[in-house]
Amino acid sequence: MLMAADESALTEVYDCHAPSAFALALRITGDRAGAEDAVQEAFVELWHRPERYDPGLGSLRTWLCTIARRRAIDWLRRQSTQQVYLTRLAGQAPVEPTVEDDVIGAATAKAVRESVRALPVLYRDAIALAYYYGLSYREVAVELGIPEGTAKSRLRSGLRLLADKMSAAGYPVRDEYTPSALDRT
Amino acid sequence: MTHEHPDDLLDAYAFGDCPEPWAQIVTAHIAQCVRCAALVQQAKRAAEWFSVSHAAAPPAGLRDRVLTAARAVRPPLPAAPAEAAEPYLWQVVEFGALLGGLSAVHWRAPTPSGRTVQDLVLHLAGNDHNVSADLGDRAGPRPGDAIHVWREQTDRLLQTIGRADDALLAQPVRLAGRAPLQRPLREALVQRAFETWTHGDDIRTAINLPTMAPAPEHLARIVGFGLQLLPAAMDAAGRGHPGAAVRLELTGPGGADHLVPLSVRGTDPPRVVGAVRMPADRFGRLMAGRVTVTEAAAVRTGDRAAGLDLLTVAATLGCE
Numbered sequence: 001m002l003m004a005a006d007e008s009a010l011t012e013v014y015d016c017h018a019p020s021a022f023a024l025a026l027r028i029t030g031d032r033a034g035a036e037d038a039v040q041e042a043f044v045e046l047w048h049r050p051e052r053y054d055p056g057l058g059s060l061r062t063w064l065c066t067i068a069r070r071r072a073i074d075w076l077r078r079q080s081t082q083q084v085y086l087t088r089l090a091g092q093a094p095v096e097p098t099v100e101d102d103v104i105g106a107a108t109a110k111a112v113r114e115s116v117r118a119l120p121v122l123y124r125d126a127i128a129l130a131y132y133y134g135l136s137y138r139e140v141a142v143e144l145g146i147p148e149g150t151a152k153s154r155l156r157s158g159l160r161l162l163a164d165k166m167s168a169a170g171y172p173v174r175d176e177y178t179p180s181a182l183d184r185t
Numbered sequence: 186m187t188h189e190h191p192d193d194l195l196d197a198y199a200f201g202d203c204p205e206p207w208a209q210i211v212t213a214h215i216a217q218c219v220r221c222a223a224l225v226q227q228a229k230r231a232a233e234w235f236s237v238s239h240a241a242a243p244p245a246g247l248r249d250r251v252l253t254a255a256r257a258v259r260p261p262l263p264a265a266p267a268e269a270a271e272p273y274l275w276q277v278v279e280f281g282a283l284l285g286g287l288s289a290v291h292w293r294a295p296t297p298s299g300r301t302v303q304d305l306v307l308h309l310a311g312n313d314h315n316v317s318a319d320l321g322d323r324a325g326p327r328p329g330d331a332i333h334v335w336r337e338q339t340d341r342l343l344q345t346i347g348r349a350d351d352a353l354l355a356q357p358v359r360l361a362g363r364a365p366l367q368r369p370l371r372e373a374l375v376q377r378a379f380e381t382w383t384h385g386d387d388i389r390t391a392i393n394l395p396t397m398a399p400a401p402e403h404l405a406r407i408v409g410f411g412l413q414l415l416p417a418a419m420d421a422a423g424r425g426h427p428g429a430a431v432r433l434e435l436t437g438p439g440g441a442d443h444l445v446p447l448s449v450r451g452t453d454p455p456r457v458v459g460a461v462r463m464p465a466d467r468f469g470r471l472m473a474g475r476v477t478v479t480e481a482a483a484v485r486t487g488d489r490a491a492g493l494d495l496l497t498v499a500a501t502l503g504c505e
């Protein structure tokens with residue numbers, strides 16, 4: 001219904017997915033105003049160009065979070081203060097969600113948090129720098145004081161180990177993606 | 186590039202950090218490289234997990250700010266659009282979802298009419314525009330990609346219709362099709378649904394997807410729209426049978442029994458001379474010119490020639 005400019009569809013999508021997008025943007029920016037802007041841009045983009053969301057490629061939540069992540073990273077880069085990413089990462093307290101998600105979503109979220117916590121810190125940092133700050137292998141290498149090749153291999157190994165842990169917890173990488181009610185547009 | 190793996194781009198690509206034209210290069214590569222596709226899948230899955238791993242209540246005012254910003258870039262429909270627009274609205278939703286999934290190759294694919302998918306979408310937007318222009322919206326959408334032109338045009342038409350009252354719905358507007366006809370907006374909206382459905386199925390056929398019939402009540406309205414035009418069309422085609430009628434038994438979803446006069450002239454009530462029986466959705470496709478009379482495989486009883494005349498003329502009721 002977003003294709004037909006149905007505003008009630010937009011509010012429904014917002015209520016369903018804004019908490020995830022906001023939490024992600026906030027982890028990246030560390031700034032509520034910056035996070036709000038990123039979330040707003042994601043939902044406005046979806047409303048403006050609904051045809052860009054392809055359900056075959058993933059859930060609507062992931063799509064919105066992809067946009068919010070990108071906007072949040074761009075916001076962070078525009079800040080004049082030099083970013084010391086590793087310090088910012090270290091400063092992130094482990095956050096338990098403040099919003100009750102749906103039952104299945106809550107279980108997945110818990111599994112992800114536990115799997116990530118269980119990763120060796122070297123891998124976890126490499127993944128976090130690449131994902132939460134969009135750093136290239138070179139930038140990750142600079143942050144961690146390691147060669148670029150090592151940064152890349154830590155990221156890859158980290159992703160593989162994360163996939164193994166999630167698989168063991170019942171969330172395989174190669175899921176047959178089936179759209180859910182969450183993806184109704 | 187065939188033997189090289191764009192290995193350094195894969196994680197960035199999966200996270201959404203890969204700019205064009207490199208993103209296109211990766212897309213093309215992973216379509217044929219299992220190893221790289223698996224690495225992208227692994228990183229994409231991680232990104233999905235991170236996007237659901239935390240949730241935090243956004244500030245209370247953000248929802249309204251989002252809605253305000255959204256309205257500024259694209260005006261919303263009124264909360265309860267006119268009931269007469271409903272079949273069209275639903276076809277717009279389906280058509281839009283279909284277009285959203287098309288690849289660059291799909292857009293260039295030929296459709297049954299010979300036009301490419303892209304040209305077909307522009308053609309549809311053009312016919313939609315004729316209706317909104319007749320309602321006063323002369324400007325039309327800005328030029329651009331076919332999908333944007335189509336979506337902007339449907340937005341404009343649905344905005345113009347809004348919560349249309351009976352007076353607006355009675356306003357005469359151009360119908361698409363061979364004969365230069367004007368009919369009330371109420372009927373033209375059903376034709377918009379009809380044409381959007383027809384071309385949606387043209388695109389599905391072009392990209393090897395199964396066709397999709399409209400909801401039964403919408404299909405019934407599309408059929409009804411055609412049947413209303415049929416008696417005059419039969420006279421115009423020189424196949425009218427004054428005073429005669431055929432019982433058209435449409436089966437399946439959207440089906441009903443119709444008594445179809447075979448001319449605008451003659452006795453009232455007309456004399457029933459025969460019957461034609463077939464599924465309603467196939468009759469809709471026949472009307473659209475997408476199923477030939479022979480392919481229609483209708484069962485004709487009684488005056489079979491009269492039944493054949495009905496089908497032959499019904500097959501000219503489409504929008505081209």
